[in-house]
Amino acid sequence: DQQVKQNSPSLSVQEGRISILNCDYTNSMFDYFLWYKKYPAEGPTFLISISSIKDKNEDGRFTVFLNKSAKHLSLHIVPSQPGDSAVYFCAAKEAAGGTSYGKLTFGQGTILTVHP
Amino acid sequence: DAEITQSPRHKITETGRQVTLACHQTWNHNNMFWYRQDLGHGLRLIHYSYGVQDTNKGEVSDGYSVSRSNTEDLPLTLESAASSQTSVYFCASSFSNNQPQHFGDGTRLSIL
Numbered sequence: 001d002q003q004v005k006q007n008s009p010s011l012s013v014q015e016g017r018i019s020i021l022n023c024d025y026t027n028s029m030f031d032y033f034l035w036y037k038k039y040p041a042e043g044p045t046f047l048i049s050i051s052s053i054k055d056k057n058e059d060g061r062f063t064v065f066l067n068k069s070a071k072h073l074s075l076h077i078v079p080s081q082p083g084d085s086a087v088y089f090c091a092a093k094e095a096a097g098g099t100s101y102g103k104l105t106f107g108q109g110t111i112l113t114v115h116p
Numbered sequence: 117d118a119e120i121t122q123s124p125r126h127k128i129t130e131t132g133r134q135v136t137l138a139c140h141q142t143w144n145h146n147n148m149f150w151y152r153q154d155l156g157h158g159l160r161l162i163h164y165s166y167g168v169q170d171t172n173k174g175e176v177s178d179g180y181s182v183s184r185s186n187t188e189d190l191p192l193t194l195e196s197a198a199s200s201q202t203s204v205y206f207c208a209s210s211f212s213n214n215q216p217q218h219f220g221d222g223t224r225l226s227i228l
Binding site for chain 2: 105106108
């Protein structure tokens with residue numbers, strides 16, 4: 001039972017264009033969402049997060065949007081750069097008081113390739 | 117600089133052997149986690165700890181154990197390695213449940 005799903009295994013984008021990575025979740029107890037970026041032979045690094053009390057959070061070229069009614073979040077990268085080529089994981093955490101509070105549930109990951 | 121380190125980075129072993137993967141963090145974080153990464157599954161939680169002497173099972177804990185005798189270390193032990201445990205293993209830590217987790221660079225484990 002995959003509670004966090006990234007249905008696109010890969011995405012290819014031209015440099016300078018927008019990259020949109022999508023993530024869907026099923027657990028209504030999730031109230032905090034994160035995106036991690038992973039390069040080969042390295043560990044995931046935290047990129048950006050959003051609380052369920054917001055619908056948008058922006059950090060430079062990266063913006064995360066949350067649609068709670070649809071249980072969907074997306075990561076926008078504008079403009080995309082070749083150095084953004086990596087695997088992107090979305091992750092979700094339950095609210096305090098939930099049985100799984102503090103633990104992250106990850107999606108399968110999306111491989112982003114940005115072509116020069 | 118504070119960091120989280122995993123060792124070894126690569127290991128090959130045989131089925132039935134006991135294997136221990138090390139994780140050491142110098143951030144003085146209370147929370148530590150072990151994940152495995154497999155194609156099509158993303159990262160799945162094996163075990164986690166919220167402090168010294170505290171350990172908890174994650175979603176794929178069968179065949180694995182951990183112990184937390186100090187703040188800095190959370191070693192992961194495979195009691196009797198199986199080929200299904202061939203994977204890339206990541207350790208992570210966080211100061212609290214409200215802070216992002218920081219990951220080590222992983223251990224690639226092959227069980228033949």
